[in-house]
Amino acid sequence: MNNPLGKMAINPDVNVRSRGVMEKCSLCIQMTQKVKLDAKKEGRRVRDGEFKTACSESCDDNAMVFGDINDKESEILRVKDGDRTYRVLESIGTKPNVIYQVKIRNSKKI
Amino acid sequence: MSSHYEAPIRKPLVLGDKSYGDISNDIARPVETPPNIDWWIAFSIAMAAFLWGLGCMAYTLGTGIGTWGLNKTVGWAWDITNFVWWVGIGHAGTLISAVLLLFRQKWRMGINRSAEAMTIFSVIQAGLFPIIHMGRPWLAYWMFPIPNQFGSLWVNFNSPLLWDVFAISTYLTVSLVFWWTGLLPDFAMIRDRAVKPFQKKIYSLISFGWSGRAKDWQRFEEVSLVLAGLATPLVLSVHTIVSFDFATSVIPGWHTTIFPPYFVAGAIFSGFAMVQTLLIIMRKVSRLESYITLQHIEMMNIVIMITGSIVGCAYITELFIAWYSGVEYEQYAFLNRATGPYWWAYFLMMSCNVVSPQIMWIKKIRTNIIWSFVISIVVNVGMWFERFVIIVTSLHRDYLPSSWTMFSPTFIDIGIFIGTIGFFFVLFLLYARSFPVVAQAEIKTILKSSGENYKKLRDK
Numbered sequence: 001m002n003n004p005l006g007k008m009a010i011n012p013d014v015n016v017r018s019r020g021v022m023e024k025c026s027l028c029i030q031m032t033q034k035v036k037l038d039a040k041k042e043g044r045r046v047r048d049g050e051f052k053t054a055c056s057e058s059c060d061d062n063a064m065v066f067g068d069i070n071d072k073e074s075e076i077l078r079v080k081d082g083d084r085t086y087r088v089l090e091s092i093g094t095k096p097n098v099i100y101q102v103k104i105r106n107s108k109k110i
Numbered sequence: 111m112s113s114h115y116e117a118p119i120r121k122p123l124v125l126g127d128k129s130y131g132d133i134s135n136d137i138a139r140p141v142e143t144p145p146n147i148d149w150w151i152a153f154s155i156a157m158a159a160f161l162w163g164l165g166c167m168a169y170t171l172g173t174g175i176g177t178w179g180l181n182k183t184v185g186w187a188w189d190i191t192n193f194v195w196w197v198g199i200g201h202a203g204t205l206i207s208a209v210l211l212l213f214r215q216k217w218r219m220g221i222n223r224s225a226e227a228m229t230i231f232s233v234i235q236a237g238l239f240p241i242i243h244m245g246r247p248w249l250a251y252w253m254f255p256i257p258n259q260f261g262s263l264w265v266n267f268n269s270p271l272l273w274d275v276f277a278i279s280t281y282l283t284v285s286l287v288f289w290w291t292g293l294l295p296d297f298a299m300i301r302d303r304a305v306k307p308f309q310k311k312i313y314s315l316i317s318f319g320w321s322g323r324a325k326d327w328q329r330f331e332e333v334s335l336v337l338a339g340l341a342t343p344l345v346l347s348v349h350t351i352v353s354f355d356f357a358t359s360v361i362p363g364w365h366t367t368i369f370p371p372y373f374v375a376g377a378i379f380s381g382f383a384m385v386q387t388l389l390i391i392m393r394k395v396s397r398l399e400s401y402i403t404l405q406h407i408e409m410m411n412i413v414i415m416i417t418g419s420i421v422g423c424a425y426i427t428e429l430f431i432a433w434y435s436g437v438e439y440e441q442y443a444f445l446n447r448a449t450g451p452y453w454w455a456y457f458l459m460m461s462c463n464v465v466s467p468q469i470m471w472i473k474k475i476r477t478n479i480i481w482s483f484v485i486s487i488v489v490n491v492g493m494w495f496e497r498f499v500i501i502v503t504s505l506h507r508d509y510l511p512s513s514w515t516m517f518s519p520t521f522i523d524i525g526i527f528i529g530t531i532g533f534f535f536v537l538f539l540l541y542a543r544s545f546p547v548v549a550q551a552e553i554k555t556i557l558k559s560s561g562e563n564y565k566k567l568r569d570k
Contacts, residue, residue, distance in 0.1 A: 089509055092360045 012054070027097075028053035032066075048074040123217055124561040126400035130554055133401075137550040138300055140396050145543055148395065156535035163529005166522045167242050175245055177522045183513050184505045188523040189243040190355070191497040192530060195380070196236035197278065197352055198373070198493065201345055202381025203229025204285055207292070208341035211334060216560055217409055219552040220401045223296075224392065225385045226289040227545065231537040232384070233282045235530040240274065242526070270354035277351040281344050288337040294320045295330065295551035349377040356500065363443035363504035366431070372424035376493060379417035379463070382410050383489035390483045392542060401548045404477055411476040414489065418467025421496075425464060439509060447503045451516060455499050462492020 011030050032051055039046045046068055056064040067076030084101040170177050180187055203225035210218035241250050253275050255265050265272050297317035304310035320326060353373035356364040393402040432444040447456045466488045470476040507514045558564050
């Protein structure tokens with residue numbers, strides 16, 4: 001467990017890095033997995049809004065949304081199919097899991 | 111007058127009025143006599159290069175891939191260039207042994223043994239790179255689909271990188287089996303002549319009890335046919351899979367359906383060039399000019415010319431399609447290759463691969479030993495640059511200009527490549543003095559029908 005792989009696996013219980021050290025975002029997979037397992041133990045589906053990540057929780061403006069796109073009622077599905085959404089290099093067709101929304105501007109032109 | 115008309119194009123395949131005994135003596139001589147000073151000089155240089163490369167690999171293993179010149183977005187450079195270069199070189203041996211056997215081309219017999227040895231040794235070099243280019247090579251066994259305790263975490267069967275693992279290991283295995291089977295009667299020949307007890311013991315062991323009975327020969331022929339049938343599709347499929355490493359991606363310059371035939375033709379092209387380089391030297395040094403004749407050299411040059419033309423055609427097709435498609439990313443990818451910061455590599459690739467094989471149309475050149483040697487070196491250099499151009503120019507400038515970057519190799523990158531060349535020659539030099547380098551048993555089967563004394567006899 002005391003190797004780089006093992007240390008990554010215990011996220012978020014990691015030691016605090018010194019200033020200026022960046023790590024790759026793992027999309028809080030450990031929190032996501034916990035939510036899934038809790039729901040499985042309780043014999044229910046994951047509720048909308050239950051998936052949280054460190055960044056989505058701490059953001060005051062709700063700039064980041066996480067969720068289950070298979071859930072017909074979820075906010076993420078509304079965002080994904082909305083008019084404002086796009087993906088980086090969308091024409092290549094890789095369909096990444098991280099999607100962006102166009103900035104709202106006060107004009108009809110995009 | 112001979113009893114029937116023989117077409118003038120049929121030149122003798124074995125020159126010099128050889129008898130069966132002569133063939134045994136000629137082929138066994140390098141094995142039975144100690145090497146001369148030239149061999150030792152070549153071996154020392156190769157060994158030095160190999161040890162230097164080994165040191166570089168050890169440094170990489172201990173310190174990490176940061177010792178190489180790789181960075182985002184150029185995640186592959188010399189490592190995969192070298193890998194594809196070595197795998198490509200290996201394809202000639204299999205083609206000569208398997209495909210030419212099925213096409214009943216007897217001229218293959220003088221060259222197939224050494225060509226296959228070249229294949230085995232170059233696939234060994236190729237196989238080093240997927241291992242050392244991993245961040246954690248000690249976990250290399252994770253590439254294999256073995257049930258495990260991570261909830262049985264399986265490898266990604268969708269990935270061409272995994273298909274490579276299967277393709278290359280299959281290729282190495284089949285080539286080894288084919289090579290060794292063909293070697294059995296030849297090892298037995300040496301065993302039967304061996305006087306020194308240690309030599310006799312070793313060659314008895316590795317000849318697997320070959321007795322020379324008709325039954326042994328019958329099985330030999332049968333197995334050769336079966337293995338040739340197995341190995342022939344490999345010539346096409348292995349380099350197709352390697353091309354899929356690039357073709358299945360989305361990068362402009364990589365994502366193109368021309369890659370499978372283009373890579374296979376390129377592999378045969380560079381493979382035959384390497385065979386030429388090795389055989390032109392070996393036939394002189396080991397005095398095998400009667401077995402590896404000018405006709406063999408010319409035939410191989412013709413193959414180089416044909417496959418070189420296919421490769422040249424593919425280059426032009428790529429350029430045309432880039433323009434015709436109207437896809438600006440594709441168009442820029444090729445504009446960048448020709449005029450961007452790596453234009454010199456592109457120029458080298460074009461001149462070495464497209465221009466040089468075309469001069470082989472001239473008979474005087476393709477039957478000239480010096481020219482053949484020079485062109486073979488030129489082709490090998492050109493094919494290395496082709497892989498370099500494909501990999502690095504497509505990676506260093508792709509879709510988003512904000513990610514554009516430059517690549518330059520570190521001395522470790524270069525050292526490892528030189529190390530693999532050294533390792534290859536160490537293996538080949540050792541092979542040349544301990545293995546019969548010409549398939550003498552097979553040559554003996556064609557002596558009476560394609561040898562020089564037979565032609566003379568018939569023309570009396």
